[in-house]
Amino acid sequence: MEHQAPPFFKTGPTPLTRLLIFAFVSLALLVTDARFKYLDTLRQIAAVIVYPLQRIASAPASIARRAGDFFVTHSSLRNENARLVQKSLASAALLQQFESVRAENAQLRALLGAREKVAVKSLLAEVLYAARDPFSRKIVVDKGSRQEVTGGQPVIDQFGVIGQVTRVYPWLSEVTLITEKDHLVPVLNVRNGLRAVLAGTGTDGALELRFVPLNADFQNGDRLVTSGIDGVYPPGLPVAEISNVERSAAFLFARITCKPLAGVNANLHVLIVSAERQIPQRPPEEEKPARRKKTRKGG
Amino acid sequence: MMHSRATVPQEILLPVKPAFIVATLIAALLANLLPWSGWWLWLRPDFVALIVLYWCIEEPRTLGFTAAWLLGLLMDVADGSLFGQHALAYSILAYAGIVLHRRVQRFSVTPQMLHVIPLLLLNDIIVLLIRMLTGSDFPGYQYFIGSFIGGALWPVISILLKLPQRPTPDPDHA
Numbered sequence: 001m002e003h004q005a006p007p008f009f010k011t012g013p014t015p016l017t018r019l020l021i022f023a024f025v026s027l028a029l030l031v032t033d034a035r036f037k038y039l040d041t042l043r044q045i046a047a048v049i050v051y052p053l054q055r056i057a058s059a060p061a062s063i064a065r066r067a068g069d070f071f072v073t074h075s076s077l078r079n080e081n082a083r084l085v086q087k088s089l090a091s092a093a094l095l096q097q098f099e100s101v102r103a104e105n106a107q108l109r110a111l112l113g114a115r116e117k118v119a120v121k122s123l124l125a126e127v128l129y130a131a132r133d134p135f136s137r138k139i140v141v142d143k144g145s146r147q148e149v150t151g152g153q154p155v156i157d158q159f160g161v162i163g164q165v166t167r168v169y170p171w172l173s174e175v176t177l178i179t180e181k182d183h184l185v186p187v188l189n190v191r192n193g194l195r196a197v198l199a200g201t202g203t204d205g206a207l208e209l210r211f212v213p214l215n216a217d218f219q220n221g222d223r224l225v226t227s228g229i230d231g232v233y234p235p236g237l238p239v240a241e242i243s244n245v246e247r248s249a250a251f252l253f254a255r256i257t258c259k260p261l262a263g264v265n266a267n268l269h270v271l272i273v274s275a276e277r278q279i280p281q282r283p284p285e286e287e288k289p290a291r292r293k294k295t296r297k298g299g
Numbered sequence: 300m301m302h303s304r305a306t307v308p309q310e311i312l313l314p315v316k317p318a319f320i321v322a323t324l325i326a327a328l329l330a331n332l333l334p335w336s337g338w339w340l341w342l343r344p345d346f347v348a349l350i351v352l353y354w355c356i357e358e359p360r361t362l363g364f365t366a367a368w369l370l371g372l373l374m375d376v377a378d379g380s381l382f383g384q385h386a387l388a389y390s391i392l393a394y395a396g397i398v399l400h401r402r403v404q405r406f407s408v409t410p411q412m413l414h415v416i417p418l419l420l421l422n423d424i425i426v427l428l429i430r431m432l433t434g435s436d437f438p439g440y441q442y443f444i445g446s447f448i449g450g451a452l453w454p455v456i457s458i459l460l461k462l463p464q465r466p467t468p469d470p471d472h473a
Contacts (some may be wrong), residue, residue: 015397018364022390026368039382046376050332053325054377057332090342129334135435138379148376167379171443181436294439 047169054140054172058128061137065268072189103126122271123147125155128172137200139163141270144171152232154273160238160261161185161226162270175270178260179204186241188227192217198240198258208241209256214247218256234273238262312464313463315358319463322374324370332377341441344449347374348422351389353413353456355396356403367393381433392418406456416450 011020035041125141143149145168153165155175163183167174178185181202187209188195194216196209212218222242228235240258247254327350335343347370354362363396371386395418396403403414423446431437 014406015364015394019390019394022364022368023387026383026387026390030381030429033382043376043382048373050328050373050377053328054332057329058334061334129332130336135430135438136379140379182434227357 002238024048043167044169047172051171054128062126086110092135109256122156122273123149125149125270125272126172127227127267137163137180137202137204138166138178139175139270140172140274142172143272144169144173146170148274149272150274154226154233154237155270156273157262157267157270158239159263160240161233162260162262162267164232165272181231183241184210185233186227186230187224188235189218190223190225191219194218195229196224198224205259207258207260209258210253211244212254212256214249214252214254216240216254218254223261244296251286271298311466312461315464320354320358320362323354324366324458327351328360328370328373328377329363331365333375341444342448344365344445344452345419345422346449347385348392348419349372349415349449349452352392352396352418353453353460355393356400357460359400360396362393364393364396364400376433381429381451384426387429388422391425392422395421408457411457412450412453413454417448419449422446 012018022191029039029057102295117156123143125143126293127201128140128142130139149165149168151165151168154161154271155165161178163175163177163180165173165175176183177200178198179200179202181200183200185198186195187198196212196218197214199210209218209224220242223238224242226233226235226237226239238261240260242256244257245254309320324347327346330346331343351362351367351370355367363429367389368386371384372382372391374385374389375382399414399418403411420443423443427437
């Protein structure tokens with residue numbers, strides 16, 4: 001048997017050993033993160049370390065944007081001002097109606113004894129950067145748990161829903177866009193009140209309605225708003241417009257493609273909405289009644 | 300017969316300052332964190348992988364697994380991806396760099412690129428595999444463009460990162 005001479009220099013474990021150790025730790029982390037979600041503290045710590053770098057990295061773009069804002073022409077400002085005045089007049093009329101309708105609604109709800117309370121507060125956040133990861137549709141915004149953002153809050157822009165806060169760091173939070181693959185939003189067809197579930201497809205600008213029966217009344221151009229049954233999105237926020245309906249008898253469900261209404265990945269600023277709704281308590285899980293044996297009558 | 304490597308003059312460089320390595324790694328992280336979007340995102344090489352590979356090849360004693368792994372964790376947090384996927388990819392990259400460093404150092408810059416591109420591709424493939432195992436779709440072949448661009452940046456990086464180690468010409472011997 002050949003005897004191997006001891007090494008002259010002590011260099012610690014061989015690269016292969018180290019690789020195995022680190023690969024094992026990484027895999028353990030992966031599995032823990034994917035299965036158990038125990039690693040939030042570790043993630044928070046790392047997030048605090050990366051935060052200054054993230055801010056520095058996104059600084060040039062935001063400085064350039066602000067400098068661009070500074071050098072706007074007089075005429076474009078005047079035009080914008082005129083447009084805004086007109087818009088504010090138009091919305092003032094609507095707002096007055098809204099006030100009275102809301103009062104009426106509250107009164108009716110009180111009469112009905114329904115406990116629907118939608119006190120919508122919102123927080124303006126700046127988009128720091130959009131999905132740097134080609135796999136996921138996410139944006140990172142500059143408000144975090146320090147500004148009382150919590151996970152699950154819906155995020156909207158002036159046209160409609162763009163996504164939902166999925167991870168909160170001290171000064172940042174991560175918003176998963178509605179176009180993220182398998183991200184679900186319960187929606188309602190404005191035209192006829194039909195409910196459905198809208199799912200992201202992972203490609204920009206395309207959403208699909210899932211599990212819609214072939215004969216359901218969905219047409220091109222129908223607008224979909226949040227139905228609010230999930231308790232996450234407040235009801236009535238515009239989400240998408242149906243762009244293509246394909247019915248084929250070969251499939252169980254209709255293939256309905258939709259286009260998001262909000263500029264899902266073309267925003268500089270977004271609103272994080274916190275809808276404090278009192279959702280009735282989920283009824284306690286009923287104990288499954290012991291199956292009674294079916295008594296068959298006749299043969 | 301002259302072998303090609305004999306024609307490459309071997310420079311004698313000063314030892315690398317650890318602070319310089321740290322600075323380049325931070326710069327690479329910053330470059331990765333820039334707000335890339337749209338097509339630029341596909342074209343973006345993984346700067347951290349590139350710099351980690353560079354230091355593993357040039358200074359395998361200084362930069363090791365721990366640094367590569369920690370940088371991977373930071374990238375995972377910044378990307379909001381699953382913990383450990385970049386960490387795993389960078390550890391394997393560091394291993395490849397450390398094992399191959401004697402071989403790669405022998406070559407001149409252009410053949411070095413031919414070593415670097417497959418290693419960066421390997422890095423991408425590991426991340427891709429993990430993503431696909433956890434339920435993502437294949438993002439398309441443009442996903443791999445970044446590695447080739449990273450390889451193309453290799454000569455620039457190897458010149459830039461060697462600059463501070465060049466000995467200053469001694470005025471007495473000029």
